[in-house]
Each structure stands twice: as structure tokens, then as C-alpha cells.
Amino acid sequence: MVHVLNEYTSLVDQVSEESTKCTGLLRITTSVTFGEQVLAPKLPKFMSLYPDIQLDLELNNRKVDLVEESFDLAIRVGSTEVQDFVATQICQFPMVLCATPEYIKQHGQPECVRDLNTHVWLIDKKMPINDWVDDKDIDQWDALFTSAPISVNSPNILKTLVKSGAGVALIPKFLVEEELADGTLIQLMKDAIKQPLSVHVIYPENKYIPEKSRVFINFLKQQYGDNPVEPQTQGNRLLNTLI
Structure with a gap:
């Protein structure tokens, strides 16, 4: 003491x-x-x-x-x-891939990167996906980013879009911790995002x-x-x- x-x-x-x-x-x-x-x-x-x-x-x-x-x-x-x-x-x-329960109910829950091809992908164009995913999947992730119907330069806007049910997005966890805790958002494919x-x-x-x-x-x-x-x-x- x-x-x-x-x-x-x-x-x-x-x-x-x-x-x-x-x-x-x-x-x-x-x-x-x-x-x-x-x-x-x-x-x-x-x-x-x-x-x-x-x-x-x-x-x-x-x-x-x-x-x-x-x-x-x-x-x-x-x-x-x-x-x-x-x-x-x-x-x-950590980075988290997330969407609303309502969106997942309508579009299904993705289990792998390939499944995301059938989803609406929302991106922050200032976040290079290759920093966080396995190299073996990088081509598939790049294709998703290229085909995204909405790209923004603000994770706060991305969060707003995801919460509205517009699609799936990769967001810093500190921005959505409350939503993940209360069920407003669901974390998807936890093992797909490798790097913090x-x-x-x-x-x-x-x-x-x-x-x-x-x-x-x-x-x-x-x-x-x-x-x-x-x-x-x-x-x-x-x-x-x-x-």
C-alpha cells in the first residue's frame, strides 16, 4: 500500500x-x-x-x-x-459493417463478400477498403466500391443513410456504438473486417x-x-x- x-x-x-x-x-x-x-x-x-x-x-x-x-x-x-x-x-x-434490421429483413443477411453483390452498398470515398480486409477478397470489395450508388465524404452522413435503411456501410464503431447496443443497427460479417x-x-x-x-x-x-x-x-x- x-x-x-x-x-x-x-x-x-x-x-x-x-x-x-x-x-x-x-x-x-x-x-x-x-x-x-x-x-x-x-x-x-x-x-x-x-x-x-x-x-x-x-x-x-x-x-x-x-x-x-x-x-x-x-x-x-x-x-x-x-x-x-x-x-x-x-x-x-474497430470498423463495423452494419445495416438496419428492417433492411436485413427485406434484403437478407450477407454471410460473405460475394453476398454483398445483391445489397445496396454505401461508401465513404475517403476510406480505402484495402486497409481493413483480407487481400484475397480485395477484388470483390473493390467491385462493390466501384458500383456503390451513393458515395459521401462524411461518416456522419453515411451513418444517417444507414440508419434510414438505405443500405449497408462500413463505419467506425465509435460512431455507431449506441445504435448497435440498442438494436437500431446490426453488425454484419464480423470476421470480414480484419484491421482496426x-x-x-x-x-x-x-x-x-x-x-x-x-x-x-x-x-x-x-x-x-x-x-x-x-x-x-x-x-x-x-x-x-x-x-
């Missing part, structure tokens, strides 16, 4: 010491959906821990140039080609990381319960927003 109390006291002292050192403006950019649904609920706690840090959070779904636009950090999902950035993973979210959705914080490779940025990254890791991942240079890969 004494050991636990000593560790707790040490942690409190560390946070207190960091709080006194962490000051200034911290500019962060992330996508609208992630910012509103996942990040925003965590910010009041960060503000209470580090009251001298002023947060400037910009939500948008465009590709942001961190250096030119003077952002300290970006929170991104997915990947695209760019150079000289470092990425630190903070969490992962990874979320990273990025910053320029050669830029000194100020204490305010470091404590924010560590805070996110702790809040989302992900195992700490050491920053790694991504070469010519920079994580880009998908949600």
Missing part, C-alpha cells in the same frame, strides 16, 4: 511540475468527425490538468500543411504520400517538440488506453484524415 501511495504521489508531483512548465498556445488540427465525436469530450480534463496551455483546435477535412499553417500537431487517420513527418499512434478503433482504424498524432520530423505538445500526446495515449508507441519516422508517409 505504501508503495502504491508513493507512486501516486510521484505521479501527482510530476503532473504538477509539468503543469507549471507547460504554457503557451497549442495549435491542433483534426477532422470534423473525430474532433467532435472523440477528441472534444477529452479536452476539459486536459484543460484542468494544464490550465496555462491555450488550445486552438481547428476541425476540417482538407489536407493541412502543418508547417505553412503553423500547427503544432495534427491528429489523423489513414495514409498518403508526404515526407519528413513523425507519427505516434494514440489509439485504434489507427489514429496518430503527427508533427514535423526535424521540429523540436515543446513540452506542451509532449504532454498533450501523452495525455491522449492515457485517455484512449492505448499502449504507448514510440514516435517513428514515417519516411514518405504522412497520416491524412479520413474521418
Whole structure:
């Protein structure tokens, strides 16, 4: 018990010491959906821990140039080609294939990728399907994406369409957890989606990381319960927003 109390006291002292050192403006950019649904609920706690840090959070779904636009950090999902950035993973979210019970009653429940050919497929065009499915099925998934009657660039709109019974869609689970729990939506083909959705914080490779940025990254890791991942240079890969 004494050991636990000593560790707790040490942690409190560390946070207190960091709080006194962490000051200034911290500019962060992330996508609208992630910012509103996942990040925003965590910010009041960060503000209470580090009251001298002023947060400037910009939500948008465009590709942001961190250096030119003077952002300290970006929170991104997915990947695209760019150079000289470092990425630190903070969490992962499952992807789920889902539809309404009424839609499934009318169209039947798919058991494999081939069965989806008879369904109305709704897609978020910024989500590359090859990130989450088996390579052996990729041609069939690609064909579904190509033939989709509706494509959008917002998972929130996709969620609205699915809830209205318009079809089947692949959506980040954090957006539909309540609907899955209360039966508004049904998860389909659970074994078909192999990889979770990874979320990273990025910053320029050669830029000194100020204490305010470091404590924010560590805070996110702790809040989302992900195992700490050491920053790694991504070469010519920079994580880009998908949600």
C-alpha cells in the first residue's frame, strides 16, 4: 500500500511540475468527425490538468500543411504520400459493417463478400477498403466500391443513410456504438473486417517538440488506453484524415 501511495504521489508531483512548465498556445488540427465525436469530450480534463496551455483546435477535412499553417500537431487517420513527418499512434478503433434490421429483413443477411453483390452498398470515398480486409477478397470489395450508388465524404452522413435503411456501410464503431447496443443497427460479417482504424498524432520530423505538445500526446495515449508507441519516422508517409 505504501508503495502504491508513493507512486501516486510521484505521479501527482510530476503532473504538477509539468503543469507549471507547460504554457503557451497549442495549435491542433483534426477532422470534423473525430474532433467532435472523440477528441472534444477529452479536452476539459486536459484543460484542468494544464490550465496555462491555450488550445486552438481547428476541425476540417482538407489536407493541412502543418508547417505553412503553423500547427503544432495534427491528429489523423489513414495514409498518403508526404515526407519528413513523425507519427505516434494514440489509439485504434474497430470498423463495423452494419445495416438496419428492417433492411436485413427485406434484403437478407450477407454471410460473405460475394453476398454483398445483391445489397445496396454505401461508401465513404475517403476510406480505402484495402486497409481493413483480407487481400484475397480485395477484388470483390473493390467491385462493390466501384458500383456503390451513393458515395459521401462524411461518416456522419453515411451513418444517417444507414440508419434510414438505405443500405449497408462500413463505419467506425465509435460512431455507431449506441445504435448497435440498442438494436437500431446490426453488425454484419464480423470476421470480414480484419484491421482496426489507427489514429496518430503527427508533427514535423526535424521540429523540436515543446513540452506542451509532449504532454498533450501523452495525455491522449492515457485517455484512449492505448499502449504507448514510440514516435517513428514515417519516411514518405504522412497520416491524412479520413474521418
